[in-house]
Amino acid sequence: MPRSGLTGTRIRERRTMIGRRQSDLARSVGISPSYLNLIEHNRRRIAGKLLNAIARELETEPSMLAEGAESALLEALREAADAEPDTDAELDRIDEFVGRFPGFAGLNAELWRKNQALQRAVEALSDRLAHDPFLSTSLHDVLSTVTAIRSTASILAETPDIDPEWRGRFHRNMAEDSARLADSADALARYLDDEASAELSASTPQEELDAWLGAVGYHMPDLERALPPAPEDIVDRAPQLQSRSAKALALQWLTRYRKDAEHMPLSVFREEARKAAYDPSALASRFGMDLGAVFRRLAALPASSPAETIGLVSCDGSGTLTFRKPLDGFTLPRFSAACALWPLYQALTRPMTPVRSVVEMAGPGAQRFLSYAVCQPSQPAGFDGPTILEASMLLVPAGLAGAEEGGVAVPVGTSCRICPRQSCAARREPSILSEMV
Amino acid sequence: MAKRVMLIEDEPSIIEAIRFILSRDGWDVTAHSDGSTAADVVALAQPDVLILDAMLPGRSGFEILRDLRGRSETSGLPVLMLTAKGQGKDRALAEHYGASRFMTKPFSNSEMLETVKVLADGA
Numbered sequence A: 001m002p003r004s005g006l007t008g009t010r011i012r013e014r015r016t017m018i019g020r021r022q023s024d025l026a027r028s029v030g031i032s033p034s035y036l037n038l039i040e041h042n043r044r045r046i047a048g049k050l051l052n053a054i055a056r057e058l059e060t061e062p063s064m065l066a067e068g069a070e071s072a073l074l075e076a077l078r079e080a081a082d083a084e085p086d087t088d089a090e091l092d093r094i095d096e097f098v099g100r101f102p103g104f105a106g107l108n109a110e111l112w113r114k115n116q117a118l119q120r121a122v123e124a125l126s127d128r129l130a131h132d133p134f135l136s137t138s139l140h141d142v143l144s145t146v147t148a149i150r151s152t153a154s155i156l157a158e159t160p161d162i163d164p165e166w167r168g169r170f171h172r173n174m175a176e177d178s179a180r181l182a183d184s185a186d187a188l189a190r191y192l193d194d195e196a197s198a199e200l201s202a203s204t205p206q207e208e209l210d211a212w213l214g215a216v217g218y219h220m221p222d223l224e225r226a227l228p229p230a231p232e233d234i235v236d237r238a239p240q241l242q243s244r245s246a247k248a249l250a251l252q253w254l255t256r257y258r259k260d261a262e263h264m265p266l267s268v269f270r271e272e273a274r275k276a277a278y279d280p281s282a283l284a285s286r287f288g289m290d291l292g293a294v295f296r297r298l299a300a301l302p303a304s305s306p307a308e309t310i311g312l313v314s315c316d317g318s319g320t321l322t323f324r325k326p327l328d329g330f331t332l333p334r335f336s337a338a339c340a341l342w343p344l345y346q347a348l349t350r351p352m353t354p355v356r357s358v359v360e361m362a363g364p365g366a367q368r369f370l371s372y373a374v375c376q377p378s379q380p381a382g383f384d385g386p387t388i389l390e391a392s393m394l395l396v397p398a399g400l401a402g403a404e405e406g407g408v409a410v411p412v413g414t415s416c417r418i419c420p421r422q423s424c425a426a427r428r429e430p431s432i433l434s435e436m437v
Numbered sequence B: 001m002a003k004r005v006m007l008i009e010d011e012p013s014i015i016e017a018i019r020f021i022l023s024r025d026g027w028d029v030t031a032h033s034d035g036s037t038a039a040d041v042v043a044l045a046q047p048d049v050l051i052l053d054a055m056l057p058g059r060s061g062f063e064i065l066r067d068l069r070g071r072s073e074t075s076g077l078p079v080l081m082l083t084a085k086g087q088g089k090d091r092a093l094a095e096h097y098g099a100s101r102f103m104t105k106p107f108s109n110s111e112m113l114e115t116v117k118v119l120a121d122g123a
Helices: A007-018 A022-029 A033-040 A048-057 A069-083 A091-100 A102-131 A133-158 A164-201 A205-216 A231-236 A244-263 A266-275 A280-287 A291-299 A343-348 B012-024 B035-045 B061-069 B088-096 B109-120
Strands: A311-316 A321-325 A355-361 A368-378 A388-397 A410-412 B004-008 B028-032 B049-053 B079-084 B101-105
Touching: A007 A033, A022 A033, A022 A048, A069 A091, A069 A102, A091 A102, A133 A164, A133 B012, A133 B079, A133 B101, A133 B109, A164 B012, A205 A244, A205 A321, A231 A244, A244 A291, A266 A280, A280 A291, A291 A311, A291 A368, A291 A388, A311 A343, A343 A355, A343 A368, A343 A388, B004 B012, B004 B035, B012 B028, B012 B109, B028 B035, B035 B061, B049 B061, B049 B109, B061 B079, B061 B088, B079 B088, B079 B109, B088 B101, B101 B109
Parallel strands: A355 A410, B004 B028, B004 B049, B049 B079, B079 B101
Antiparallel strands: A311 A321, A311 A388, A355 A368, A368 A388
16 A cells, blocks of 8 residues: 555545445444544544554554654644744645645655755855864965065065075075965865865765765664774765765764674674663663663664664753654654753763653654663763763664553653644743644 | 064064064064963063964964963063954954954065054054
8 A cells, every 4th residue: 555645644545445434434443434534634633542443444554554754744844834934834734735745745845954954054164164273274374374475575576685695595485485385275275175065065064974874774784794894994985974074973983883783793682682672771781881882782773664763862961962863753853952851851961870761752643662861971081071971862662662552651842843732841932833732 | 772572473484574674674583483482481571562473383372462461561562463364253352362453464564564663662
């Protein structure tokens, strides 16, 4: 069955395909035909027990009917509408738009993403021109050399009776300075050429890294081998990594990945993870590793389906997201600040205290995930240096972890601006959405 | 007795050119190239005018200027700050830390000579 449109549209398509009448299906699952009609036209949300019952009646899996990729599409459209409030986009009919015109909706979202990427590129270039230490140093170097040449040339031109010894010294200085100026100008031109093209093709180094990791599925088979290739060779072969900063970030990631793989070999780790129901605490004990390393290793497991994908988010002491491995149903913000209720931030305030909780993402489907979070301090500069904090949050789909889907869950969102939980106590700014959960 | 000017600059060709220009006009010129020791050297030498480059190895010219303004023996010293053209923030920093004058590179010899004279005369 093709996965087009939203949940309601899929239900209608599936029901029609197997020849069930709407009234018959409604009666089977204990709802009125008019309510089912609203569901099928995406006017009412559906999840949990009712979705399971309908899927059972339609002889299919709930996941085949539930929303997945559309969540990201809806978030992108909401972000676009928020950024252009004067257009009066019909946000209350956004589900209908995505359901009836998925192609145009996708086009809109893609154009919005490209527009955002271009804006980021412009900001990055402006920032580079204003603050880049290489540019600043190079400019000063070039201007100092020009100053030396200009002063020396003026002396020679304006002092016809100059002492021969001084004349010889100034001539030598000018020859050396002009050669140095040529080298400096050449290096500067090459630097600007390389960096400008790299920055324009992808907005930020972090996004280049995200694009590359997304393309390789956050898993590196080459680094699982006993004799892996050099990380530099892997980076050089990655077309998404253009800027020097992105390559440096990728090298850091690969080095860490290899170290984790050495301590937790894939074949053993995968089996142990399955047996432990993906509990990082049990795996940390089993392999004698810290929780952060186990989180990374779990997130690097190859997944055969979206339902098996394990997500991972990391942030530094300022709360800035430094690593994002997304997963279906848990949309991660690209640019804005994340939801303050994420257990990630709870862990950040309590270093070395693990936090385990079930979280429920706001929005259609209201999927649940088992989250594990921990914040680990380090002293890379020794006892006298600053304490550096890194917090990580592992997101395991509730079904994969074997966790009970019922019970109390922490209500979370993606980011305040596009979160429908209007009455959230942690809200820092108004949402553009109406209450939907 | 010749007036004394001290030049804190790490570019040898600029040092030679400025030394030639000012010496020919009767100035006693000394130069120093290490930013990290510059403030102590200036405080010890007590020149009549200081020419200070903004970007130096070891310590920036702005930090040196701030240090000098905090010492009683150099708090009123006339300082000509050399910054690079196009670096607007450098000019703002020079003013903030109390430079008497600033000049952007590249500058002309006559402009340099005239500015040093003005500073020495206390204008």
